[in-house]
Amino acid sequence: MACKVGPVTDSEGRVWLTIATTRPETIPGDTAVAVNPKDTRYAHLIGKHIIRPLPIQLPPEQKLIPIIGDEHVDFEFGTGVLKVTPAHDKADFDIGQRHKLPVVDIMNANGTMNELAGESLVGLDRFEARKVAVERLKELAVMVEEKPYENSVGFSQRADVPIEPRLSEQWFLKYPSVEVSTKCVANGQMKFYPDRWAKVYDHWLTNIQDWCISRQLWWGHQIPVWSKHFTDASEFFGNDDSDQDVLHDCISILGGEDIICVRYVRDEKPEAGFQESVPKTGGFTVFVGVEADTVKAPSGEEIALTSRLEKAGFTQDPDVLDTWFSSWLWPFATMGWPENTETLKKFYPTTDLVTGPDIIFFWVARMIMAGYEYMGELPFRNVYFTGIIRDKQGRKMSKTLGNSPDPLDLIARYGADALRFGTMRSAPLGQDVLFDEKDVELGRNFCNKLWNACRFRQMQGGEVQGEINAKLLSSDDQWILLRLDLAIREVSDALTGYNFATAVQSLYRFFWSEYCDWYVEASKAAFFGEDAALKANKVAVIDFVLSHLLRMFHPLLPFITEELWHGMGYAADMPEGQGGQTIMYAPWPKPLSADEKEAWGLDDTVETFANAKFELVTQGRNLKTQFNIGAGKKGKFTLKPAGQLDPKEAEVLRLLLSAEALALDPNYAPKKGTPTALTKLGELYLPLDGLVDSEAERTRLTKEVAKIQGEIEKVQQKLANPSFAQKVPPAVLEEHKQRLADWQTKLAQTKSAIEALS
């Protein structure tokens, strides 16, 4: 294919052109040879004729075909000369149309060659014919070279054979409302999520081609067009067959009502297409499109249209309609269209379409065009494109591979909510999803956790507590209310932007890491205590948090949240139409108001104090692990507080540390080698009765020093840069300085702790 040849003139003065082809059997169907008019090797030959080698039996003067110039020809490719076979190649057909070339179909419908292919090929299968054609070319001594060439031909999925391009008659639809459909997405009236698909949509619409709606299948909706050939107008009109008279009646009665459509195609000029009136001369074919088998005439008369057409000798088109031809009507045809029903009025246009990006042309674009064309308005305002679910290896789910899980089986084993939640959690915006059963398992575990968290509330007893008493709020209560507020804002924002995975992430963090891990554990200090008012108020906070949480979870976990909504008694607490009946009608949680925040004392100090507590607890737990006071063992801590510490807070800390005791002693003098954690709330000691291992503690603290020094170095390097202080925003500068100070304090403390060891 790389041969860069030009025309060759032989000793007899004849000019030869070399042509590369992978389908020599189609040579008898060639009706021209094309070169690029800009190709200097060949341009001078345009307008001359060339002798086509096949069919071998025909005399040369019957095989003269023109040499034409066409921009389509790539002179880098092959020899730069293209044989043009309009009946057997899409691109060649287009060239043929441009140059008004004859179209010679040399094959039968079953893939064998017909008589036009010549004596030596007729009757042969196309692949057999290919071999024979090569032999004939060799006989003629016109074969230059034969070599293997790999190209990608389309294969029929059903028959598993190479697809043979062949001319046939098909029905095409000129797309309607193209311009307005293109604009509505381009100008943002309709939004795509993720919006990059808008570009794909735009590209397709601006290069749109007529829609081939014929399908050669045995199933489907048969195209409702009947046709019959007539030799002339007198045959069409001059027949006294009564059925045909009725047909004429139908045409005259119904033609104007758009119930039937009658068109005429002249034998002589088929390319002129459908004519609206009966041709005066020559033969023609009559096409009748009908709306229904039986129609009602304006006079009220029932007319069995199709049976009369058949009696009059008309036959229905054997092809069926493309399935998408009904799907594009879906946004309105599902709601009683063409009647203007109440449902249609209410739900057209709708807000969101959720679908896969792989059917953006097949379905989405066509629905938009049909919407504008038949309803005069866009069908939906937002299109959310999901990822495609693939298997663990990234392959598409397919019946052939058998790699698709059975959703009903998964639901039976893990629950419907688990499947939904797990899949949502692993489905980032615009990315394909690799399906892993582990995700469903995670969903199930999550549901279990939610169920148990609600159970914990129920075990505290009492009715649903509506009123929160601000005076009785602990720092933990204030903290969880602030976190709830943040979660409500994050989840609402995520859902508004169609970021479902982000919404799941926020909820997961809030519920599991914040509510369960910290708040529920901390709340046990009150529940294990004796103060009834405090307990009741804590229950009120929990009810407030959970009733908001369940509503936020509801779109992701519809079944379990409904169950819990009623089980927890939150339904009974709400008005009938706003959650009393079902959580589905409950209002979406609103972020806390400024008034609420003020009344409950939710300010910045809440967060700071909570973080200090969590830091102390984490370090204390760390100490326990380091010194092998396992989770089962309690341990006794002593805290030398940095300032005032409410005994109630100390009790919470003790519980979170899972310690037997937490002594508060401002004057504590630890024994040498007592393990220490240095925190903002004070120095936390873990006295180990007689079992002090100074070396172990020294090792631990030395490691700690190294880590701290590393952090200090990082911050110092930044601050040492002269332009850092000048150019950085003040808040960032302040934050870096504070960070350095914190680490330095910690370093000093840790070093003195090491001193104290010796």
Add this chain to the structure above:
RNA sequence: GCGUGGUUAGCUCAGUGGUAGAGCACUACCUUGACACGGUAGGGGUCGCAGGUUCGAACCCUGCACCGCGCACCA
């Protein structure tokens, strides 16, 4: 060829300029009174490569490599 998405911990993926994160998997300990479908602690990453912009880059720009997807082409 044109367009488009990706490359971050063993795996799946968040993170769009200021101290690298989650879930799973892994290690150790624990059946304590919501939950072992659980808890606590821990190990594990020079954020694909090379330049550039910036006081500062996983993040912005340029180029490259590799893996996808779509469209066109396939004489």
